[in-house]
Amino acid sequence: MGLNTSPRRCLASVIPYAPGKSIASVQRELGLKNVVKLASNENPLGPSPKAMAVYRRVEKQCHIYPEGASPELRQAIARFHKLAPEQVLVGNGSDELIRYLCEAFVDPEDEVVVSQYGFIRFRQQALLMGARVIEVPMVDWTHDLETMAKAASARTKLLFVANPNNPTGTYNTEDEVRRLLKTVPRSTLVVLDEAYCQFAGEWDDYPTSIPDLVREHDNVVVLRTFSKAYGLAGLRVGYAVADPEVLSWLDRIRMPFNVNLPAQQACIEALKDAAFVRRSVSVVSTARAPLAASLRELGFSVQDSATNFLFVKCPIPGRELFKGLLKLGVIIRPLDEYGLKEHARISIGSRDQNRQLLAALRQLIGVPV
Ligand SMILES: Cc1ncc(COP(=O)(O)O)c(C=O)c1O
Known part of the structure; x- marks a missing residue:
């Protein structure tokens, strides 16, 4: 059955927003239990x-x-x-x-x-x-x-x-x-x-x-x-x-x-709850530089960030990195929709989440010589 009418012409140029992959979908699709999501710049402290x-x-x-x-x-x-x-x-x-x-x-x-x-x-x-x-x-x-x-x-x-x-x-x-x-x-x-x-x-x-x-x-x-x-x-x-x-x-x-x-x-x-916001900011500002340094050691080039995420140029194509990390239970954000095939966006998580990310990265790409 085809569509007997047509949508507004401008819809042809609209590509739907691709949200970060959810933890539930990765658990379902890959049968993984422990999944870390660093793909949507969410707050690792949870809600106030x-x-x-x-x-x-x-x-x-x-x-x-x-x-x-x-x-x-x-x-x-x-x-x-x-x-x-x-x-x-x-x-x-x-x-x-x-x-x-x-x-x-x-x-x-x-x-x-x-x-x-x-x-x-x-x-x-x-x-x-x-x-x-x-x-x-x-x-x-x-x-x-x-x-x-x-x-x-x-x-x-x-x-x-x-x-x-x-x-x-x-x-x-x-x-x-x-x-x-x-x-x-x-x-x-x-x-x-x-x-x-x-x-x-x-x-x-x-x-x-x-x-x-x-x-x-x-x-x-x-x-x-x-x-x-x-x-x-x-x-x-x-x-x-x-x-x-x-x-x-x-x-x-x-x-x-x-x-x-x-x-x-x-x-x-x-x-x-100003104390909660202060804690959220502090978690990020404490982890930001060490995480960036660890990523650089792994061959990433990392942009200075004023946010709770890092914009990185990857040693392998961003989509490949995303897929590889997914299998290891870590969700990051590839940036193909921006035409940035070599880049990715990684949210700054809790200490444990960042550790899991780095361990997965070491497993996936190893330490460059
Ligand atoms: C720059 C920017 N603006 C707006 C939003 C939308 O935020 P929300 O609709 O959750 O308030 C986001 C979400 O990631 C964002 O990064």
């Missing part, structure tokens, strides 16, 4: 126990709809950042907000500026709207904000910067971002996706986008997530901070109950 206590407490209310616009969580985020609630919009992961930005602002043939190896979801969502995607080459695996600013025209609705970037792990400084904001047309919304910002906090020149840049520029949208430093990827909660008028357009197309009830309540608690 305080947030989970609230999650369990509200489970008895799961027969009722949540409040549609997550007003309590919105207020809690606003309080956390010393903003007004109207400057915050909550999404089903920051991913949903990337989608809303494109759906709300991009008409077919409008331009969207992205970076060559910037987070792939920006391009995918823009293509879904039939946009002309302008891709600006990176310099040293970093967004070239000066060239991106020059690429933006009156037709450019959105300019996306992941800061720090996934998958390259690099970041742009406050000076670079400020220069970008001086140059782009005011009609271009500059989206600063800061999913990994907590891990970049130790660099003094990392931008203070909230509240400074958002207050100073009505065309800045900052995206944050509970999936990384807060350890709540499974709950799917992210938020946007921006000018209320910008957010009002996203709110218009928001799904009626986009964030579920336990997730809303657990995230309010997670915001209060």
